[in-house]
Amino acid sequence: MSEIEVNKTAALERFLSLTAIRGGSGDEKAVAEAIAGLLIAGDCDPSWIQTDDANTRTKLKGNTGNLIVKLPGRGSGPITMLSAHMDTVPICLGSQPEVRGDEVHSSAPTGLGADDRSGCAAILTAALERLAVGEEQFAPAVIVFIIQEEIGLHGARHLSTEMVGTVDRAFNFDGGSLDKVTTGAIGGERMDIRLSGIPAHAGVAPENGASAIVMAARAIESLDRRGWLGKVENEFGVGTANVGVIHGGDATNVVTPEVSLRAEARSHDSEMRTRIVGEIRSAFETAAAEVTNAAGHSGTCEFQSQVDYEAFALPEDHPSIQAAEKALLRIGRSPYRAIANGGLDANWLFRHGIAAVTMGCGQKNIHTADERLELPDFYGACQVATHLITE
Secondary structure (H helix, E strand, O other), X not given: OOOOOOOHHHHHHHHHHHHOOOOEOOOOHHHHHHHHHHHHHOOOOHHHEEEOOHHHOOOOOOOOOOEEEEEOOOOOOOOEEEEEEOOEOHHHXXXXXXXXXXXEEEOOOOOOOHHHHHHHHHHHHHHHHHHHHOOOOOOOEEEEXXXXXXXXXXXXXXXXXXXXXXXXXXXXXXXXXXOEEEEEEOEEEEEEEEEEOEOOEOOOOHHHOEOHHHHHHHHHHHHHHOOOOEEEEEOOEEEEEEEEEEEEOOOOOEOOOEEEEEEEEEEOOHHHHHHHXXXXXXXXXXXXXXXXXXXXXXXXXXXXXXXXXXXXXXXXXXXXXXXXXXXXXXXXXXXXXEEEOXXXXXXXXXXXXXOEEEEEOOEEOXXXXXXXXXXXXXXXXXXXXXXXXXX
């Protein structure tokens, strides 16, 4: 059959309606209900729409799971999965999308939320365009709307793969330029650190105390001086590290007894990431042991770490990459390949055996009040998504 042409007016209306819905991480239920309602209104059998229980297994107990839509078909060809995440970052709550020429902005003092409601609207459009033609001639497809991406990829991590089933190729529609085909991504690990010192009156007898703030300062200074913070590049490999959160102290007249910190390490090499984490742990444990009071008593360090997502890279000839590039060329675009230095739902999809490339939808300045959506790229994403499940 000939190429299905996307109805741009309808696609834009879907984006505007979805983007106006409040739906932060863990609060995606209204977004999921709106998507399901549009699908059913477009002749999707309600029995094809399911919600998994990922939200009962995530660290944040949200109000809905991942929305999984199975589109049956009897046609030959690969089984294709399209995905996008439903949650937005807090700065986008209360977005009031407004079209300005070839862009969409928020008329409210918020971010737009194009990350990733544009991805949701693009794959929703593809599903509805396919439904309008009829299912019989197409191969089966799966559309997945994912929760809790913005707080650590927890929805993808706990995705019920049994409900998704086997897929041959997968395409995750998220941030960035439409032409960029992201074929791999970095791995990340987060750390929670608690330093316990010895309290004392800072004016009467400071020598009786062991300051947890001093411990934290010594550890951070040591890591920075030795090249284990910021961009880490040495004989062991390349990565990044950051201490991003510090809490501690209640009063200036008390030698601080406790400080809690949160840190992260990233690398495309899991062994290098583990080495960075080890250096951070060693620095804090050493600092806690070295800071003592007049009696020689030292502090202690509690250290916990968790891998948020493992690095991955698809083979250069993977069918998902080839199909994405072919679809982009088909609409006159110039695809190029990239490796992401941030985590993607595709990291966890890969761990589940679903090898997905990530494609952009024209989102710009994401996670800021100046976020906007470039409509030519968004319409292109709708066309590409439609092609991938109707070719």
